[in-house]
Amino acid sequence: MKLLSATPSPYARKVRIALAEKDIPFELVTEVPWNDGAQAAKLNPLEKIPVLTLDDGTTVYDSAYILEYLEAKYPDPPLFPTDPELRLAARKLEVLADGVCDAIVLAFFETRRPEAHRSTPWHDRQMRKIHGGVRAIAELVPAEGFCVGTQFSLGDITVGTVLGYLDLRCPEVDWRTPYPNLVAIADRLSERPSFKETVPTPQVLDANVI
Numbered sequence: 001m002k003l004l005s006a007t008p009s010p011y012a013r014k015v016r017i018a019l020a021e022k023d024i025p026f027e028l029v030t031e032v033p034w035n036d037g038a039q040a041a042k043l044n045p046l047e048k049i050p051v052l053t054l055d056d057g058t059t060v061y062d063s064a065y066i067l068e069y070l071e072a073k074y075p076d077p078p079l080f081p082t083d084p085e086l087r088l089a090a091r092k093l094e095v096l097a098d099g100v101c102d103a104i105v106l107a108f109f110e111t112r113r114p115e116a117h118r119s120t121p122w123h124d125r126q127m128r129k130i131h132g133g134v135r136a137i138a139e140l141v142p143a144e145g146f147c148v149g150t151q152f153s154l155g156d157i158t159v160g161t162v163l164g165y166l167d168l169r170c171p172e173v174d175w176r177t178p179y180p181n182l183v184a185i186a187d188r189l190s191e192r193p194s195f196k197e198t199v200p201t202p203q204v205l206d207a208n209v210i
């Protein structure tokens, strides 16, 4: 299998962490999905990474669906809780974390436009979603242990990746002071090899992307 990825992407990081935690061998292909000529446009009609290409050439895309695919095909160790309530709780964290990441991407690109083309209301709207989403995540996550139940799961993957992405793209957003429970989770997760190996880093975008 090949994973098409980008170094800052929290969505690709979710998949890389799941592959590492399940010890599934794969080839990592890194690109800048926004730039002209990106493979993402050929492999995914939505033109986004991550894309997992299976050995028979089938493409699997959207991080949430890839994680579901991996869980179905490689159930051990499980990353989706088997208890329905815990599974729903983990999925809810994923919905919130992915939504915050979507808003971070939109806010980030807004700040890259030439000043005359920037929209303050649009940027403010995304920042509201970022703050609101992080608050909602913090209200769901316990002070100790894993995000959901008693085992590492999808909940930890999504919460850990959104916090890492916030630090990369919005260092001005202080989530540490109001949410010590998130700090505790982030610190614990940062000790895992799957998180250590996938710390997000920026890429250089072509000037014509925006």
Ligand SMILES: N[C@@H](CCC(=O)N[C@@H](CS)C(=O)NCC(=O)O)C(=O)O
Pocket: 006, 008, 009, 010, 011, 033, 034, 040, 046, 047, 048, 049, 050, 061, 062, 063, 064, 098, 105
């Ligand atoms: N919902 C998608 C979001 C993926 C996404 O937004 N990927 C970004 C990189 S972080 C991308 O490839 N964007 C290129 C584009 O939108 O043209 C997922 O979870 O996989």
